[in-house]
Amino acid sequence: MNWMLKTVFSAFISVVLFTPLLSGLSIADNSMQINIYGPGESKINTYLAPSRPLSDQTDETQTPSRVKDLHRLIQENLAFLPFIHFVPEKDIIGGAHVRGLAQRDLDFKRFQLSQLDLLCTVGWSTGSSNKEKVELRAFDVYTKRMMLGRGYVLGSSRHVEQASQRFCADLMQALTGRSGFFVSELAFVRKTETDKDICVCTPQGRSLRTVVDLDGYCLSPAWSGDGQQLAMSFVGQSQHEFLLWYEKDSSLQRTTLPGNTIISPTYWPGQGWVISADPRNSPDIFLLNDDLTLGQPLVEHWAIDISPHFDATGKHMVFVSSRFGNPHIFLRQMDNGEVERISFEGTYNTNPSISPDGRFVAYSRLIKDQGHRIIVYDRQKKTERQVTFGPGNDEDPAWGPDSYFLAFSSDRSETYQLYITTRHADTARRIPTGQGAATSPAWKPNTERFSH
Numbered sequence: 001m002n003w004m005l006k007t008v009f010s011a012f013i014s015v016v017l018f019t020p021l022l023s024g025l026s027i028a029d030n031s032m033q034i035n036i037y038g039p040g041e042s043k044i045n046t047y048l049a050p051s052r053p054l055s056d057q058t059d060e061t062q063t064p065s066r067v068k069d070l071h072r073l074i075q076e077n078l079a080f081l082p083f084i085h086f087v088p089e090k091d092i093i094g095g096a097h098v099r100g101l102a103q104r105d106l107d108f109k110r111f112q113l114s115q116l117d118l119l120c121t122v123g124w125s126t127g128s129s130n131k132e133k134v135e136l137r138a139f140d141v142y143t144k145r146m147m148l149g150r151g152y153v154l155g156s157s158r159h160v161e162q163a164s165q166r167f168c169a170d171l172m173q174a175l176t177g178r179s180g181f182f183v184s185e186l187a188f189v190r191k192t193e194t195d196k197d198i199c200v201c202t203p204q205g206r207s208l209r210t211v212v213d214l215d216g217y218c219l220s221p222a223w224s225g226d227g228q229q230l231a232m233s234f235v236g237q238s239q240h241e242f243l244l245w246y247e248k249d250s251s252l253q254r255t256t257l258p259g260n261t262i263i264s265p266t267y268w269p270g271q272g273w274v275i276s277a278d279p280r281n282s283p284d285i286f287l288l289n290d291d292l293t294l295g296q297p298l299v300e301h302w303a304i305d306i307s308p309h310f311d312a313t314g315k316h317m318v319f320v321s322s323r324f325g326n327p328h329i330f331l332r333q334m335d336n337g338e339v340e341r342i343s344f345e346g347t348y349n350t351n352p353s354i355s356p357d358g359r360f361v362a363y364s365r366l367i368k369d370q371g372h373r374i375i376v377y378d379r380q381k382k383t384e385r386q387v388t389f390g391p392g393n394d395e396d397p398a399w400g401p402d403s404y405f406l407a408f409s410s411d412r413s414e415t416y417q418l419y420i421t422t423r424h425a426d427t428a429r430r431i432p433t434g435q436g437a438a439t440s441p442a443w444k445p446n447t448e449r450f451s452h
Contacts, residue, residue, distance in 0.1 A: 042083060043083055043084075043085045044083055044084055044085065044117045044118050044175070045085050045087050045115055045116050045117045045118070046078065046084050046085060046086055046087065046116070046117065046118040046119075046120070047086070047087045047092060047111070047114070047116050047118070047119055047120070048071065048074060048075050048078075048086070048120045048122070049096065049097065049098045049119065049120065049121050049122070050071075050096055050097055050098075050122075051063055051067050051068070051070075051071050051122035051123065051124055052097065052098065052101065052121075052122075052123060052124075053123070053124060053125060054101065054123045054124060054125040054133075054135065055125060063124070064124065064126065064132050066132055066154045066157070066159075066160050067122070067124045067132055067134060067154070069157070069160045070122065070134060070154065070160045070163055070164055071122050073160065073161065073164035074120070074122075074136075074164050074167060074168060076204065077164055077165070077168040077182065077204055078168055078171070079429075080181070080203070080204055080420065080429055081172065081181070082422055082424075082426035082427065083175075087114060087115070087116060091114060092110070092111070092114050092116075093110045093111075093113050093114045094107065094110040098121055101121045101123040101135065101137065103139065103144065103145075103146055106119070106121075106139065106144075108139075108141055108144045111141045112141055112142070116141045117140070117141055117142065118138060118139070118140065118141065119138070119139045119141050120136070120137065120138045120139075120171075121135075121136070121137045121139075122134060122135075122136055123135040123136075123137075127153065129155070130155070131153050131154060131155040132153070132154045133151070133152075133153055133154075134151065134152050134153075134154060134163070135149070135150075135151050136148075136149070136150045136151070136152075136163075136167050137149045137150075138171055138174070147174050148167075148170055148171055148174050150163075150166070150167050150170060152166075161206055161207065165182050165183065165202070165206075166182075168182045169181075169182035169183050178402045178404070180400060180401035180402040180446040181203055181400060181402060181404075181405055182202075182203075183446055184202070184203060184400065184401055184443060184444050184445075184446050185200050185201065185202055185203075185207075185443075185444040186200065186201055186202070186203055186398075186407055186418070186431070186441050186442065186443055186444065187199070187200050187211070187221040187223065187230055187441070187442045187444065188200075188201075188221065188409075188418060188433065188438050188439065188440055188441045188442065189218060189219060189220075189221065189438070189439045189440040190210070190433065190434075190436045190437070190438055191416075191436050191437040191438075191439075192436055194215075195213075195214065195215060195216055195217060195218075196216075196217040196218050196219065197210050197212060197213045197214075197218060198210070198211050198212040198218045198221050198230065198232055198245070199211065199433065199438075200230075200444075201431070201433060203400070203405070203407065203420060203431060203443075204431065205431045205432035205433055208433065208434060211230065211245055211250065212230075212232065212243065212245050212252065214234065214236070215236070215237070216234055216235055216236040216237065217234065217235040218232050218233075218234050218243070219232060219233045219234070219235065219440065220232055220233050220263070220264045220265060220440055220442075221440060221442045222264075222265050222266045222267060222442050223267065223442055223443075223444045223445060224267045224273075225267055225269045225270075225312075225445055226445070227247070227444045227445050228246065228247050228248060229244050229245065229246055229247070230244070230245040230247065230442075231243065231244050231245075231265040231266075231267070231273055232245070232265065233262045233263060233264070233265060233275070234254070234262075239256060240256075240257075240260065240261050240262040241254050241255060241256055241257075241262065242254075242255045242256075242257055242262050242265060242273075242275060242288075242292065243255075244273075244292070253292070255292045255293075257275070257277050257279075257293075257294050258277065258279035258294055259277045259278040259279040259280075259281075260278055261276075261277065261278050261283060262275055262276075262277055263275065263276040263277070263283060263306050263307070264276050264306055264307045264308065266308050266309050266310060267310065268287065268310050268314050268317070268334075269310060269312060269313065269314035270314050271287060271314060272287060272288055272289075272290065273287075273288040273292070274286065274287050274288065274298065274308050274310075274317075275288060275308075276305065276306040276307065276308065277294060279294060282301075282302060282303070282304060283304050283305060283306050284297050284299055284300045284301065284305050285297065285298045285299040285300075285305050285306070285308045285317075285319060286298065298317070298332070298334075299319060299321070299332065299339075301321065301323055302323075303321050303322040303323035304320075304321065304322040304327075305319055305320070305321045305322075305323075306319065306320050307319055307320040307350065307351060307352060309352055309353050309354055310334075310354065311354045311355065311356055311357065311358035312356035312357065312358070312445070313358060314334060315333070315334055315335065315358065316331055316332070316333065316334065316354055316358050317331070317332045317334055317354075318330065318331050318332075318342065318352040318353070318354045318361050318363075319332065319352065320349070320350050320351075320352060324341075326347040326348060326349075327348055327349055327350050328341060328342075328343045328344075328349050329341075329342040329343040329349050329350075329352045329361065329363050329377075330342060331354070331361065331379075342361050342363075342377050343363065343365070343375070343377070343384075345365065345384075346365045346366060346367060347366070348365065348366035349363050349364070349365050349366075349375075350363065350364050350395075351363055351364040351395055351396050351397060353397050353398050353399050354399070355399045355403035355423075356399060356401055356402075356403050356445075357403040358379070359378065359379055359380055359403065360376055360377065360378055360379065360399070360403065360423055361376070361377040361379065362374055362375065362376050362377075362387075362397035362398075362399065362406055362423075363375055363377075363397065364394065364395045364396070364397065364408075365386075367386075370389075370390060371390055371391075371392060371393040371394075372393040372394055372395050373386050373388050373389065373390065373394050374386070374387050374388040374394050374395075374397045374406065374408050374421075375387070376406075376423050385423075385425065386425070387406065387421055387422075387423060387424070387425040388408065388410070388419075388421060388425070388428060389425075390410070390412055391412045392410055392411040392412035392413075392414075393410060393411055393412075394408055394409075394410045394412075394419075395408065395409050395410070395439075396408055396409040396439055396440050396441060398441045398442055398443050399443060400443050401443060401444075401445055401446035402446075403423075404422055404423060405420055405421075405422055406420065406421050406422060406423060407419070407420050407431070407441040407443060408420075408421070408428075408441065409438065409439040409440065409441065410428070413430070415437050416437040416438060416439050417430055417431070417433065417437070417438050418430070418431040418433055418438045418439075418441050419431065
């Protein structure tokens with residue numbers, strides 16, 4: 001198997017967080033990517049070798065705890081990728097350890113005989129000021145070439161977490177051409193004993209924090225296009241409100257709008273915030289003005305129209321409407337106002353989410369004798385596919401920034417929790433979000449870019 005090879009080292013976030021090592025190394029660029037975005041994606045047989053010292057004079061049994069944590073986090077992170085298959089240590093011919101870390105020191109023959117595609121190594125040395133230097137490499141076993149190399153200095157547990165995310169993002173970029181899964185965040189609703197708060201974490205459940213905690217119910221979080229604002233509806237003691245949380249300073253802006261309900265805010269790229277409100281008794285979909293007052297209607301109908309969501313270009317909006325008697329999914333072309341029906345099966349289809357690239361629409365359908373399940377409609381092929389299978393109910397689908405991963409909420413473990421699958425119905429993995437029910441995931445747009 002050939003891999004896409006790239007220049008490997010670049011400056012990291014800042015010298016305050018990480019000191020780059022091994023800068024200046026480069027590798028060839030004449031190989032191909034693995035395509036995980038079509039059906040029948042390849043499985044990459046992967047082995048993360050036990051860490052070892054960079055110097056033979058260092059006692060290998062005294063591995064620092066931060067290096068052990070980094071090794072563990074890298075394996076846990078990569079396990080979220082359905083195309084990665086970890087080969088057990090017992091299946092490695094000649095033993096689990098590697099004799100060295102550089103290309104010339106690796107016995108690729110035994111790894112080829114072990115049917116490996118990808119070999120990752122971790123080297124470390126102790127530095128001054130209670131810090132460790134680590135070198136991470138990934139090798140294409142078939143070609144014996146190093147496809148990725150990174151160096152970091154670890155001085156805290158936060159550095160360990162960031163290094164694991166960065167390395168996995170760069171490795172995914174090298175393998176697939178995309179890295180959004182490891183450089184993005186999810187907002188979601190967490191239920192406590194008395195209210196519902198808004199929390200944020202990585203798709204792997206790390207860096208978990210509460211960003212909005214009020215006396216009432218915060219619902220339906222949605223990110224702005226630049227990821228700097230987080231909108232939500234709020235049900236307080238006496239009224240509904242539209243809330244905007246600003247990431248820069250954690251400030252909160254609260255607005256009351258006409259009508260009795262404020263439902264499912266979303267961001268229209270290039271235009272602003274959109275919500276469903278009922279100033280005339282039946283909920284319709286409105287664009288908010290710059291001052292967050294109620295603006296022009298985007299969908300106005302005698303039926304109930306809620307849950308708008310846009311693709312990354314802002315050219316397409318999906319929403320739920322009861323105009324045919326039961327809730328179904330519709331799509332509006334924003335340039336000409338043309339509306340087409342997306343869902344035809346079932347009598348209860350809700351929670352639509354259109355992929356950033358505009359091709360796929362995910363939504364929840366109530367299926368007899370199954371409960372709610374996530375359906376993905378391919379607008380190009382005009383076909384749909386069920387991608388979750390319970391048990392329990394699967395709801396609230398949200399596309400990742402790569403239009404490949406899907407987050408959703410499910411009560412398959414009795415209490416609602418967040419899970420991740422793909423548009424190809426890969427086995428769902430639970431996102432650890434701590435105590436309390438977790439629902440309504442909202443994937444933050446990937447605004448971070450790496451230069452290599």
